[in-house]
Amino acid sequence: MDGNLITAMLFATVVAGTPLIITALGLLVNEKAGVLNLGSEGMMAIGAVVAFAVTHHSGSPWLGAGAGMLAGVAVSLLFGFLALTLQANQVASGLALAIFGVGLSAFIGKPYESIALKAVPPVRVPFISDIPVIGEALYNQQAMVYLSWALFWGVLWFMYRSRAGLVLRSVGESPASAHSIGFSVIGIRYLAVMFGGAMAGLGGAFVSVFYTPMWVEGLVAGRGWIALALVVFATWRPLRVMVGAYLFGGVMILQLFVQGSGLQIDFPAQFLSSLPYWATIIVLVVISRKLSSIRLNSPASLGKPYRPDA
Amino acid sequence: MPELPLRLEPRAEPSRLMPYLSPLLAVALMLAAGVLVFSALGKDPIEGFRLFFLNPVKDAYGVSELLLKATPLMLCATGLAIGFRANVWNIGAEGQFILGAVGATGVALYFEGSESSLLLPAMVVGGALAGAAWASIPAFLKTRFNANEILVSLMLVYVAQLLVSWLVFGPWKDPDGFNFPQTRMFDDAALLPILVEGTRLNQSLLIALAVLVAGYVFMYRSHTGFKMRVAGEAADAARYAGFSANRMIWIGLLCGGGAAGLAGMAEVAGPMGQLTDKVSLGYGFAAIIVAFVGRLNPLGILFASLLMALLFLGGEQVQQYMNLPSSISMVFQGMLLFFLLGADVFIHYRLVIGRRSA
Numbered sequence: 001m002d003g004n005l006i007t008a009m010l011f012a013t014v015v016a017g018t019p020l021i022i023t024a025l026g027l028l029v030n031e032k033a034g035v036l037n038l039g040s041e042g043m044m045a046i047g048a049v050v051a052f053a054v055t056h057h058s059g060s061p062w063l064g065a066g067a068g069m070l071a072g073v074a075v076s077l078l079f080g081f082l083a084l085t086l087q088a089n090q091v092a093s094g095l096a097l098a099i100f101g102v103g104l105s106a107f108i109g110k111p112y113e114s115i116a117l118k119a120v121p122p123v124r125v126p127f128i129s130d131i132p133v134i135g136e137a138l139y140n141q142q143a144m145v146y147l148s149w150a151l152f153w154g155v156l157w158f159m160y161r162s163r164a165g166l167v168l169r170s171v172g173e174s175p176a177s178a179h180s181i182g183f184s185v186i187g188i189r190y191l192a193v194m195f196g197g198a199m200a201g202l203g204g205a206f207v208s209v210f211y212t213p214m215w216v217e218g219l220v221a222g223r224g225w226i227a228l229a230l231v232v233f234a235t236w237r238p239l240r241v242m243v244g245a246y247l248f249g250g251v252m253i254l255q256l257f258v259q260g261s262g263l264q265i266d267f268p269a270q271f272l273s274s275l276p277y278w279a280t281i282i283v284l285v286v287i288s289r290k291l292s293s294i295r296l297n298s299p300a301s302l303g304k305p306y307r308p309d310a
Numbered sequence: 311m312p313e314l315p316l317r318l319e320p321r322a323e324p325s326r327l328m329p330y331l332s333p334l335l336a337v338a339l340m341l342a343a344g345v346l347v348f349s350a351l352g353k354d355p356i357e358g359f360r361l362f363f364l365n366p367v368k369d370a371y372g373v374s375e376l377l378l379k380a381t382p383l384m385l386c387a388t389g390l391a392i393g394f395r396a397n398v399w400n401i402g403a404e405g406q407f408i409l410g411a412v413g414a415t416g417v418a419l420y421f422e423g424s425e426s427s428l429l430l431p432a433m434v435v436g437g438a439l440a441g442a443a444w445a446s447i448p449a450f451l452k453t454r455f456n457a458n459e460i461l462v463s464l465m466l467v468y469v470a471q472l473l474v475s476w477l478v479f480g481p482w483k484d485p486d487g488f489n490f491p492q493t494r495m496f497d498d499a500a501l502l503p504i505l506v507e508g509t510r511l512n513q514s515l516l517i518a519l520a521v522l523v524a525g526y527v528f529m530y531r532s533h534t535g536f537k538m539r540v541a542g543e544a545a546d547a548a549r550y551a552g553f554s555a556n557r558m559i560w561i562g563l564l565c566g567g568g569a570a571g572l573a574g575m576a577e578v579a580g581p582m583g584q585l586t587d588k589v590s591l592g593y594g595f596a597a598i599i600v601a602f603v604g605r606l607n608p609l610g611i612l613f614a615s616l617l618m619a620l621l622f623l624g625g626e627q628v629q630q631y632m633n634l635p636s637s638i639s640m641v642f643q644g645m646l647l648f649f650l651l652g653a654d655v656f657i658h659y660r661l662v663i664g665r666r667s668a
Contacts, residue, residue: 038460078648086655091399091460092602096647099595103640110635217637222468229461270476277465281447284457291456 003133009250009257010137014145015211017249019044019203021148023227024234024241025155026199031231032159033192034172034301038094039079040200041224042101047072047201048208049109052215056112061120065144065205072201073194075101080193084186087305098224106217117213142210151199156238168192172299175306185306200224222277229280233287235297244283251279318659325657332653333603333610337617339649340642347641353632361631362642366623374509378581379619382407382573384518386597387615388525389569391606393562395529396538397545400566402448402463404594405470406441410571411578412474413440415493415585418500418578419482425499433500433575434517441571442564444470449563453556459563467594475587482585492586502579514576521569526608534561570594591622592640599647618643 023040030037037043047068055064075097082093122140129139159165168188170178175185207223208215226248234240255272288294341363348358366372386403393400400406414437421429447466451457478491487494502512529535538558541548549555573593578585600618604610625639 082648082651086652087658088651088654092647093651095401095598096644096651099599099640100644100648103637103644106637107635107641110637222465225461225464229458229465232458232461268476268480270472270479274469274472277468280465281451281457281462284461285451285455288456288458294456 005257007133007137009253010134011141012253012256013246013249014138014141015249016252017245017247018142018145018148019206019211019223020227020230020245020248021242022144022151022206023200023203023224024230024245025151025238026196026203027227027231028234028236028238028241029155029159029168029199030192030196031302032172032236032299033168033189034175034299034304034306035083035189035193035196036090036094036303037076037079037083037097037193037196038091038228039076039097039101039224040196040227041220041222042098042105043072043075043197043200044101044204044207044220044224044227045105046075046101046108047204048219049105049112049204049215050201051205052112052117052208052213053108055117055209055213056115061117061209064209065202068201068205068209069198070201072197072199072204074197075104076193076197076200077190079197080190083305084189084193087307090303090305102218102220105220109215109217112215113217115214117209119213120210142206144206144210152238152242159238169299172301175301179306179308185308189306200227203227226276226280229284232294233283235287235293236299237297248276248279251276317662317664318655319662321658321660325660328654328657329605332656333605333614333650335653335656336603336646336649339653340646343645343649344642347638351634353634358628358632361627362624363620365627365631366620371509372623374506374511376616376619376623377515378509378511379622380615381514381518381580382577382593383597383600383615383618384611385514385521385573385576386566386570386594387600387604387611388518388521388608389566390597391601391604391608391611392525392529392535392538392565394542394601395606396541396558396562398559398562398566399460400445400448400463400563401460401598402445402465402467402594403566403570403597404590404592405463405467406444406567406570407574407577407590407594408467408470408474409444409567410437410441410574411585411589412470412477412574413437413571414575415477415482415578416440418496419493421500422494422497425497427499429499430502430579433579434572437575438568438571441574442568444571445563445567446560449560452559452563459559463563471587474585474589478585478587484584490586493584495584496579500579501583502576510581512576512580514580517572517576521572522608522612525565525611528565529608538562570597596622596643599643602647603650618646621646 023044027040050071051064051068054067055061079093079097082088083090120142123143125139129135167183171185171188179185204220208219230241230244233244254275258272345355345359348355367376390400390403414433417433417436444466448459448462451462452459478493482493484492484494502514505511505513505515537553541553541558577589596618600611600614604614621639621642625636628634628638629636
């Protein structure tokens, strides 16, 4: 394999992994507070379509990304109201958000189908982008890619080095204790859900504005669900989320290279397209086999409602 | 947060009435929201309401179309409800539906030209088995490796869509079909007989009603059904009584997959008459809402499937007459589930006016 091909593959892998990193890190913070929001596919879809529409009308991808984040927050609050204020079943509420979000995005997006946005140019980091092979792949990327790395360091610092992160984790591990020393469990969980919504919205915005850049119904194509699986795969640890997201990114772009390489492989394209979904299943099997590792690492109150005055 | 002069107070015992009232409350809220949605879109809300909710069933043909649309929803939702009752979360009915359509189509194409009266029964079996086989993947991975059945069954929806796309673009493509992604039209012997002359309503409605009755008998009259209800309502009690959790996972997923497979069969052997890459319009996902709104009860599912079918038809109406995307159906369907989950809070809580007396 020559250097150019490696560079191209690495570049595409990083791009394909980025929306997964952004969304999964948001879900990780969300779940660390003890709330399981299965609606990420819906939040990503809404974020994607709103970001696309705002970018199309304003001409600014950054305004679009911001709008996508806000839209993600807005729909995450629907889930928050049901699951946190009304104590509804978190699984059912999340599913409702997934179905609603995908439907609403198709509805909003209909007039925008078959419109293409201008591609957002990459940002070259001086000097280190000249490193052979990896420089071009890693440091001549979309600004959002760098942002996803910053997000990773931010989440890492917040979760394990800041007092607020400690409080958040305590709310996820033992909401009753956190409540008894004066923290508002529901309030903190609302913030965590909103952060999850913002990141899913941003992840969706990356797909529709920076990655493809276009909108069709079903554009998110299961990335929201894959991000949920990634968090389990990562056993709720940010570094493993990064690694996992790039692994998935690699699987996602594999088909492009098999098709583009001119290799005469007698595989239908649909088979290669299904690989990320099979990979998700395999990853879930491998990680879930060790029940003890899941039990040890998952936030103790994940998915369980908490009522302060009960 | 500032305290409102309204608050929720726990009931001493869960309300007996609210589980039945809350779906009605949810429907009322959805209708009210419908008026708001049409106003917000700049359409005449009364006209939108009439087109969406009343126009589809204004004549006998409309009612037959409603029953036709409700059939796959009834089938899928009954199967799902059996699993949901035991907290087996099969979210992949959409994929199992597609596999059912593929299985039935496989039988129909293999025996192309046959005029045997056994062809349709063979397609029914083929569809149900294919759907159940697809659902057996999450069942096996859950029972053997503890892999989350929500995510696995959902991933298989995407795989199923790609599988059907490969079939109709590749080996099963109609050679005389001008390259459209579809199979040959089925022979008459592979089509479900029409129930009412002059409509598209076919015998799959009878199959669906039979499945509803069978589902009722299984849930409320059989020992296994009883155990599954216990497992869903009191997991600890079920474990203490020694009920096998793995067995329930298998039953829940196989029932869900088999019923969804039947629905897929009914679609290709009914209104479509062939397999295309757009075989499902989201019936498998809509059926999740049907199951919840129907309170996981076959009689409730009957009503809920009619309501959800109306939302599908209403979407087509406003697309035709108001130039709105038909995906507005999904918006209403999602809202309905939101409202239901919200209204369910009153099963365990009551609304009290006045501030908390400290």
